[in-house]
Amino acid sequence: MSEQTDFLSVRGLTKHYVQRGIGRRQTVHALDDVSFTVARGETVGLVGESGSGKTTIGRAILRLIEPTAGQVLLDGTDVTALSPRALRRFRKRMQYVFQDPYASLSPRMTIGEILTEGLVLQGVRGREKRRQMALDALASVDLPADALDRYAFEFSGGQRQRIGIARALVLEPELIVADEPVSALDVSVQAQTINLLRSLQQRNNLTMLFISHDLGVVEYVCDRIIVLFLGRIMEIASSETLLKAPRHPYTRALISAVPGLDPDADRSGQQVLQGDIPNPANPPSGCVFRTRCPHAIDRCAAEVPPLEEVEPGHFKACIRDV
Amino acid sequence: MPLSPMTEPMAAPPADAAPEPTLRVDGLKVGFGGSQTRLIAVEDISLHISPGRTLALVGESGSGKSVTSLAVIRLLAARGRIVSGRIALRDKAGAVRDLVELDEPALEAVRGNDLGMIFQEPMTSLNPVLTVGEQIAEPIRIHMGLSRRAAMQRAIEMLDRVGIPGAAERARQYPHEFSGGMRQRVTIAIALACDPVLLLADEPTTALDVTVQMQILNLLRSLQQQQGMAMLFVTHNFGVVAEIAHDVSVMYAGQIVEHGTVRQVLKTPRHPYTRGLLACVPQLGTASEHKKQATPLFSIPGMVPSLRDMPRGCRFAARCVHAEARCREATPALETTDTGNIARCIRWNEI
Numbered sequence A: 001m002s003e004q005t006d007f008l009s010v011r012g013l014t015k016h017y018v019q020r021g022i023g024r025r026q027t028v029h030a031l032d033d034v035s036f037t038v039a040r041g042e043t044v045g046l047v048g049e050s051g052s053g054k055t056t057i058g059r060a061i062l063r064l065i066e067p068t069a070g071q072v073l074l075d076g077t078d079v080t081a082l083s084p085r086a087l088r089r090f091r092k093r094m095q096y097v098f099q100d101p102y103a104s105l106s107p108r109m110t111i112g113e114i115l116t117e118g119l120v121l122q123g124v125r126g127r128e129k130r131r132q133m134a135l136d137a138l139a140s141v142d143l144p145a146d147a148l149d150r151y152a153f154e155f156s157g158g159q160r161q162r163i164g165i166a167r168a169l170v171l172e173p174e175l176i177v178a179d180e181p182v183s184a185l186d187v188s189v190q191a192q193t194i195n196l197l198r199s200l201q202q203r204n205n206l207t208m209l210f211i212s213h214d215l216g217v218v219e220y221v222c223d224r225i226i227v228l229f230l231g232r233i234m235e236i237a238s239s240e241t242l243l244k245a246p247r248h249p250y251t252r253a254l255i256s257a258v259p260g261l262d263p264d265a266d267r268s269g270q271q272v273l274q275g276d277i278p279n280p281a282n283p284p285s286g287c288v289f290r291t292r293c294p295h296a297i298d299r300c301a302a303e304v305p306p307l308e309e310v311e312p313g314h315f316k317a318c319i320r321d322v
Numbered sequence B: 001m002p003l004s005p006m007t008e009p010m011a012a013p014p015a016d017a018a019p020e021p022t023l024r025v026d027g028l029k030v031g032f033g034g035s036q037t038r039l040i041a042v043e044d045i046s047l048h049i050s051p052g053r054t055l056a057l058v059g060e061s062g063s064g065k066s067v068t069s070l071a072v073i074r075l076l077a078a079r080g081r082i083v084s085g086r087i088a089l090r091d092k093a094g095a096v097r098d099l100v101e102l103d104e105p106a107l108e109a110v111r112g113n114d115l116g117m118i119f120q121e122p123m124t125s126l127n128p129v130l131t132v133g134e135q136i137a138e139p140i141r142i143h144m145g146l147s148r149r150a151a152m153q154r155a156i157e158m159l160d161r162v163g164i165p166g167a168a169e170r171a172r173q174y175p176h177e178f179s180g181g182m183r184q185r186v187t188i189a190i191a192l193a194c195d196p197v198l199l200l201a202d203e204p205t206t207a208l209d210v211t212v213q214m215q216i217l218n219l220l221r222s223l224q225q226q227q228g229m230a231m232l233f234v235t236h237n238f239g240v241v242a243e244i245a246h247d248v249s250v251m252y253a254g255q256i257v258e259h260g261t262v263r264q265v266l267k268t269p270r271h272p273y274t275r276g277l278l279a280c281v282p283q284l285g286t287a288s289e290h291k292k293q294a295t296p297l298f299s300i301p302g303m304v305p306s307l308r309d310m311p312r313g314c315r316f317a318a319r320c321v322h323a324e325a326r327c328r329e330a331t332p333a334l335e336t337t338d339t340g341n342i343a344r345c346i347r348w349n350e351i
C-alpha cells in the first residue's frame, strides 16, 4: 500500500458512541481500527450486515460525523484535520449518495433547484453556467432536460435514485460514497442503475466507495471488496478472488447465506451461522466474529486478529488457516 | 385440551396429488377508493395451496402481492374492498368456508387460529408493553381454551420450537430485549401457536440480514415439515423463492402472469416478464465474466404501468421485446405451456 498511488487512505478509523442507557453508560463500538486504501479510479465495496459500520465509515470519510480516532487522507490532504472553513471548500471533491431516493430529495424544490443548490453553496457563479452543469449531470444519468423544471414526486424510484446520483455528480467530485444506492429499488430498475454506475466509472474515472449489504450487487459494481463485521474489517480482496476463494470464515458464511436461483442446488454444504450478531455495546473479546464462528478456538478470544496479507492484495483477519 | 402433538416430519405432497387444498382462491378482484374512483389493484387472481406446500407470490413493488395476501385474511385497508371472487379455506375441522362471506366476529375466530400471519417488520406486529410469553399465550387461551398456566406452558414450548434458547426465561422478557431475527422468531411462534392450517408470510425475511434470513427460512421449512401447514409466502426475491417454495405465482401489475412449480418457473420460464426478471438478478460469482466481456447486466426497459392508467391488452406489452399489435388487443388468458407452466402470454409458443 504505497502512499503515492493511494488516492484515499483510511488509517485506524474508530468511532465510538456513548449511549446513556437506563442508569448506565454504554459505549457502542461502531468502528474499531479500520484501515484501507483506495486507488484513483477504483471502486471499492463495503459489505457487511446491519450495524457492521458501513455507513459510519462513509460518513466519517466525508466528515459528516467526527471520528473518535484515526485519519482520512484524500489525495494527500488530511480530511480529519481540516478547519470547518477549509472542510466546506474541500467538500465538493467528495459527495454522498443516499439510500432512500424518496426521503433524500426535497418535495418542494424542482430538480433544477436540487441540482444547483450545491453549486450555489460552492460559489459557482452565473445562473446559466449552473444550469448548464445541472443539464450535463442529468444527461450523464440518462434523464431528459425537461426534468429540470419538475418535482421529485413526478419520478419513479429508479429515476429519483438517478437524480440523487446526478446531484452528487454535478459538483464534479473526485470521490463518491454511495450508501446502498440500489437497495430500495426493484431488480429490473436496480439492474439499470448498476449499469449506469458502471458506465459512469468508466467515463469519468470516478473513485467510488460503494456500500451495500448485497454481495451480488457489490460484485457487479466493485473492483475490490471489504467485508465488515461488527465495526471491524474481516477480509479484503478483489471481487473475483473474494467470491471464488474467500479466506475468512465470515465471508464464506455470508456467501453461503445468499439464496441462489437454482431450486435443485445442493444445500448440504451450506453453512448456517448459529446465533445473532453480537451487541456492539458489548463486543466479544478477541475476534468479534468468534461467537458465531464454526472454527472458533480458545485462542480466538485472547486477542484481536490482525488484518494480514495472505496473498498479494488479499487480506484477512483470522488467526486460523481454515 | 391436550397440547397438539408434534407430527412426524413428512415430505411435501406432490403438486397435483392433493385434491383437497387448504386454500383455494377463485377470481379474486380487489379495488380501492370510493365507487367513483375505484382503482382495481388486483384482478383475476386464482390460486390454491395444499397442506404441507408453500406457494410463493413473487413480483416487483406494487404488483399486488400484499393486496392479494391481505385480501385472503380479510385485512385490507379501510378503503379496500373485495369486488368479486371466492376465498375458500378448509379449516382445522375440515370444513370449507368462503372467507369473503364471513362477518368480522367469525373472521376473528379464524385469524390467529386456522390462519397464522407473519409480516415484514416484526416490531409492528408485537406489542411493546406485553412480555413475549403473554403475547404467544393470548391466542392459545382464546382459540384453544387453555388455562392461563397451560397457555404459558405451551407458549414456552413454542419459543423453544422456534429456536430461542432459554425459552422459559425469555418468555418473561419484552420485545425490545430481542434482536430483529429473534423478534421474527417470536412472531412465528405466535403465528403457529394454535397450529394453523395456513400460514401467511408477507416478506418475513426482507428486513433481516442474509445470515439471519437463512436461519428463518430453515426454521419455517422445518416447522412446516413438523406441523404440515400450507404456506402463502410473499417475496420479491427469487432466491428466497428457490429456497422455500414448492410452487410460485409471478405477479405483474395486479395479475398473475405465470404459475408453476418452482423448478418449472425458475428453470423454464415461459412468460417474457419472468424471463426478464430472472435475468436482472445479479447472481453471485457471475460478475467477473460480465466485466471481462464488458456486457451490461440485463435490465427490463421502462417501468410498471400505473393503476390509474392500465393499458388495454397485455399489461407488459410496453416493456416486452416480443410485443405485437395483437398483444394490445385483449388481455391474454392464462395458457398451459409445453413445460406445464401456466403463462399469460399469447406468444409463449413463438419466443
Ligand SMILES: Nc1ncnc2c1ncn2[C@@H]1O[C@H](COP(=O)(O)OP(=O)(O)OP(=O)(O)O)[C@@H](O)[C@H]1O
Residues within 6 Å of the ligand: A017, A019, A028, A029, A030, A048, A049, A050, A051, A052, A053, A054, A055, A056, A057, A213, A280
Ligand atoms: N448516532 C448514533 N448513536 C449511537 N449509535 C450509533 C449511531 N449511529 C450508528 N450507531 C451504531 O453504530 C453501529 C454501526 O452503524 P452503521 O449505521 O454504520 O451500520 P451499517 O453497517 O451502515 O448498517 P445498516 O446496514 O443497517 O445500514 C450500529 O451498531 C449502530 O447502532
Ligand SMILES: Nc1ncnc2c1ncn2[C@@H]1O[C@H](COP(=O)(O)OP(=O)(O)OP(=O)(O)O)[C@@H](O)[C@H]1O
Residues within 6 Å of the ligand: B032, B033, B039, B041, B059, B060, B061, B062, B063, B064, B065, B066, B067, B068, B077, B079, B080, B236, B307
Ligand atoms: N390502501 C390502498 N389504497 C390505494 N391503493 C393501494 C392501497 N394499498 C395498495 N394499493 C395499491 O395496490 C397496488 C398493489 O399494492 P401491493 O401493496 O399489493 O404491492 P406489493 O406487490 O405488495 O408491493 P411491495 O413489494 O412494494 O410490497 C399498488 O399499486 C398500490 O399502490
Ligand code: SF4
Residues within 6 Å of the ligand: A248, A249, A250, A287, A288, A289, A290, A291, A293, A294, A295, A296, A297, A300, A305, A317, A318, A319, A320
Ligand atoms: S479468529 Fe477464530 S473466531 Fe475469528 S474467524 Fe478466525 S477462527 Fe473464527
Ligand code: SF4
Residues within 6 Å of the ligand: B271, B272, B273, B314, B315, B316, B317, B318, B320, B321, B322, B323, B324, B327, B332, B344, B345, B346, B347, B348
Ligand atoms: S402477450 Fe405479447 S406483449 Fe404480452 S408478454 Fe406475451 S409477447 Fe409480450
Ligand SMILES: [Mg+2]
Residues within 6 Å of the ligand: A054, A055, A056
Ligand atoms: Mg447503513
Ligand SMILES: [Mg+2]
Residues within 6 Å of the ligand: B065, B066, B067
Ligand atoms: Mg407488499
